Amino acid sequence: MATSDEFFDQLLADGPSPSTLFRVLTKMKEGGQIKKVIQECIKALNTYPYDIQIRQLLAECYFE
Secondary structure: OOOHHHHHHHHHHOOOOHHHHHHHHHHHHHOOOHHHHHHHHHHHHHHOOOOHHHHHHHHHHHHO
């Protein structure tokens, strides 16, 4: 059985919608993967530059 990390990685690799991406990254942040969330937020903002939720999540991660 795949771990949640593998599941999240698969979702991120498949190019999710902004809302799905936000939910996955939020769960990853709750799991303590701050550095990876920051990296994924930066990549996501290249695709969705005006997404406020992803920008806010990135800002929150920088503060942690």
